[in-house]
Amino acid sequence: MNKSKGRVTLPSEENFLTETKELMDRWGADAIRDSDGTKLDDDIKQLDAKIYTTYFVARGHNEFAEKHPEECQQLYLMSLFNTALTDTLEIDFMNGYFVEQLQPDYIHDPKKYWEVIDRTTGEVLDTSDWEVIEKNNRVLISNAIPWHEYTVSFLVYAIWDPTQMYNHITNDWGEKPHDIPFDVRQPNSNEYMKTYLKQWLKENPDTDVVRFTTFFYHFTLVFNNLGKEKFVDWFGYGASVSVAALDAFEQEKGYRLRAEDIVDKGYYNTSFRIPTQSYLDYIDFVQKFVAKEAKELVDIVHESGKEAMMFLGDNWIGTEPYGKYFESIGLDAVVGSVGGGATLRMIADIPHVRYTEGRFLPYFFPDTFYEGNNPVIEANENWLTARRALLRNPVDRIGYGGYLSLAYQFPEFVTYIEKVTDEYREIYETIKGIKPYTGMKVAILNSWGGLRTWQTHMVAHALWYKQIYSYLGVLESLSGAAVEVTFISFDEVISHGVPEDVDVIINAGDAGTAFSGGAKWANETLVTTIRAWIHNGGGFVGIGEPTAYHHGGHYFQLATALGVDKELGFSLSTDKYFVTPVEEHFISADCTRFDFGEGMKNIYALSEETEIIEYSNGEVHLSSHAFGKGRAIYLAGLPYSEENTRLLMRALFYAAHKEEEFHKWHASNIYCEVHAFPSAQKVAIVNNSLKEQTTFVYDGQGNCKEVTLAPSEIRWEEFSNEA
């Protein structure tokens, strides 16, 4: 095969020209980037490659920021819960916060912007009942009610960018100045960011792509008094809040936000909270502002003849690529970090940009690249999970980050990436723009819908949490599966019904979260719309605590459709006779063992009509139930694995009454998958594992053959569409 070239971005660094040229050649790279802590030499900038340069808009300009402390970014924070022992209570509201990051805002009147709340009753205290003591950061409450709990919601200035702070502390940067984040909503900052960018563009003629890292507001990331992470929400709008923003919000939306609208009892509106209307309004307000301001920067970049690329992370708040204002920013590209299939699709599916780029793992850092470790293993695993998703929708470029000189010391790794980049380009060139065969359309139903496409159940980007992995497996499985995936919100269903082309709806999550839906399920229109839709032939897959809201004698509001409910203790007196699993079932036909992750306790079948597929420990973990012409399936949890991917696919096909189509473009071996591209008459048969696999492969006409694939192999075949 001829050496292919292009669509690959390399990091480089100082004094590394010769090796950079060698790796560019071997990996077919056509772009070079700097990284945190690296700079590109001029001679590297003259190579035949696009040059990406990292650009910080609202930090890394302390010469400006120090002159305008009043334009610092702000956040609303909540104090700890404080119990009143008497009728006065002194609250050390900064207790637990990191004063090097955050400073109380005494410029704006606390009586106007702060709230002291009696959390026992939920009442906001009259401002005459408390005083701020500036000298030691206390609030003194008079007329407290003994044994009630009180919190202070207060405004702070953020005086240190949290990403830089993290790197600073972790890498012991000592005297290096702290990047001060300034707020481009303020006049001087707004003016400065544009002037500076124009100047910078002139000073950086070799830059082809301005890699915005990112725009204005960091996701919420707050440190504790020991300088350790205290609160992290990759979706958090906390750092976009300011007096100016609150005032502008009132102007635009016609009402004032309270501190509590942001502080939210200390939950800070994480994406697990069912969003309030005021929070949705606030998100909309910030997105609109960010898009407008970002567009101006992008326009300036374009005027200079360069491209504008956005990093999906760090200061990305307000840009939401699946939000309604994103298109208007006019970006050329988005680049993001690929942690697996779901994060790849999160990048690849972004609309309204000319290209997307995935930064693959491992990052070229000493935590992976050290003597005795083989970075090929991590690279191979990352590649296999991402490749499934690439085959559904490829990112337009791939890239790496970190110290190229480090990677260069691992020749096996260099060889492996040479193979990966070639394999990636072959995939891209074969299927880009071609619709893959999909067996059905699946809708993920939750409070967020399309806005958080491929982003459900995430806390910090791609990190493992005990409470989320049993749900994240659903997205990861779907990211590389031969089904079309869409994300719809409860409000959309309430307003417009279920989209016509959806075959199966998935509702997955813990009770009360935005993903399961909580009180939304008391909405008569929502519950009847879904009920009718299933009864008329739709498929429904509930995972964890789907439709859970205790109301009207059910916990699962679709209990009658699902054929199962959760025992809360109230119906223990009702005998649970239905405990016998079916002997075999379409859904579990390929299962050798079940893994429901965290699982779910106390699920029971409502009648003998429920097909129990897995029952253990006195509980149902997998079942199916006919409801009219439709089917509803219950699954206790679905951590990602090849076996669970297969289980989910079978559940979807069963739910959709499409069992007969399940073997179309299908591999019998769970470690293999088949991706067909009918209009190109091409099919990829892939081995997703690190071992050789033999599988039966079924084509679109019902023919079957046995195939043996090498470890990690992707085998392309052509086929005719004629029957």
Add this chain to the structure above:
Amino acid sequence: MNKSKGRVTLPSEENFLTETKELMDRWGADAIRDSDGTKLDDDIKQLDAKIYTTYFVARGHNEFAEKHPEECQQLYLMSLFNTALTDTLEIDFMNGYFVEQLQPDYIHDPKKYWEVIDRTTGEVLDTSDWEVIEKNNRVLISNAIPWHEYTVSFLVYAIWDPTQMYNHITNDWGEKPHDIPFDVRQPNSNEYMKTYLKQWLKENPDTDVVRFTTFFYHFTLVFNNLGKEKFVDWFGYGASVSVAALDAFEQEKGYRLRAEDIVDKGYYNTSFRIPTQSYLDYIDFVQKFVAKEAKELVDIVHESGKEAMMFLGDNWIGTEPYGKYFESIGLDAVVGSVGGGATLRMIADIPHVRYTEGRFLPYFFPDTFYEGNNPVIEANENWLTARRALLRNPVDRIGYGGYLSLAYQFPEFVTYIEKVTDEYREIYETIKGIKPYTGMKVAILNSWGGLRTWQTHMVAHALWYKQIYSYLGVLESLSGAAVEVTFISFDEVISHGVPEDVDVIINAGDAGTAFSGGAKWANETLVTTIRAWIHNGGGFVGIGEPTAYHHGGHYFQLATALGVDKELGFSLSTDKYFVTPVEEHFISADCTRFDFGEGMKNIYALSEETEIIEYSNGEVHLSSHAFGKGRAIYLAGLPYSEENTRLLMRALFYAAHKEEEFHKWHASNIYCEVHAFPSAQKVAIVNNSLKEQTTFVYDGQGNCKEVTLAPSEIRWEEFSNEA
């Protein structure tokens, strides 16, 4: 030792005189009873023993009942949930019920007494929107809203006593008539029960004790269309409901109950439901009525010179021995079945009777007494668990039930019971009326308080349920422990505060249940009273989901005191740094392994001040936290075992800041316990196990000695109270 005699009741049967005399002599029995299915011969009745005769008040008189079908007992039932597909819906409301037990009441106007409810909205349908079709037991709804769910709440007549039905079906009694339960609230029934009793007393001169089995209303026990148990609630007032009762209730309480007040969304007000005021009113109303009528029967018995004993079970509804009307019944005795320590205490602690009697296991039935089985094993285990509780408060008599002829065929068993009865009498004679040493007073706090003393978390009497055993272990542990136990309700705390002599409060249960408290914890007085009480030095032990109600930024409303809370997903963004257990702790000092039963997921420590004692699987299962001068302990669950009894005792002493008193009258070996009776200067050192045990025994003055006890041994020692 001289053979002791008395305080023991034997079952007997026909043609068994000689053996009965032999066993009376060997077991020291002084009373003889009949059982279900057995009758006593006249010669047996002439033995030197009290004769107990089972007496049914409101069933077993079909000659009367058949003449008064309109005086049959009634229940409110709820149909299945039915989904409307169009604007009409026909509901087969008897679907799933057993027509041999239950018949719809068409005598009273359904439009007055029944309710058709839209469970999707919770609205009661206008009676003009539905019609009853009597011929096939249907309700036809017009003006239904498609895809809403509807239920019918309807009145039925109960035409077969459920206990007799169960025995009838189980034992294949064929043509034997079905006992029809009649309602003594009705005029003829009320008259009949008294007349018949008077007559019966005359006809049964040999009877010394009338063993009421029981009075008027069976606990709720409903069978399904296959004749199998469908709904069972040992506390259920379902069968006390009738048109007459509803009318009388209105008269007495000044308002009318709705069907829904009884039907309760199909949960039927089980004891796990936080009781509504109307249900509490209804319980009060029934108890008052039952007490008044029962008193009349008891008076009639007394007039005949006999004793009145009540069996604690079957038709016991309304008698609640810990309720406020029980005393007025004037019973001589209560007898109940002993399934372990907690059920023994439930009987032994009953106030206002001259004596209590425990019926011990095994029942002399073929399920235990069959060739090849050794009934001594079950008897020994039952005796050891009950003996712990007897040593705290002995029942005044013990007894057995079933076929004496069967037991007689097992000579080892006869010998074993000879030993048990002697041991029981020695205990009784040594300690009756003497206050045992107790280390502290513990209050179990829930919605029911004293009314359900030793009866929390029960569904059907002493049966195992997956959802309850992790809580029942608390009662079982306490039943034989050297602490005083009281049961208090939330409402009592709200009205009167925590009783002064309480050292530790236990709140144990699943979220939302009457035992944990649910929305009660939003009550400002409750939460502040308990908070203040702990802060001022009280001990609190929360088990499972204590004080759980999502409000004000906490799930556990006493989270700040407990130092732990449950992660619902909303605070995943908050870092959970506090995951390191202490190296050793007073509470776990005797633990070799932890067993939290069902346990509890996602409990986390709020700060470094929480002493984590057990942490596994990313969760806290056992912790302690100082709150002011008090301490609050969290426990994920406590199934009964010797090890968990010790763990709980240590938790209580730690919570009460009484660690230094823990070794007073104490056995180091967890399989042994020490029960001291200071005023009698006696101490019992017991081996609760079936193996020999060696233990250090601590007296009340700090002296310690090593003791070796034979399997199951109880060793009595005398001591001096002088220091």
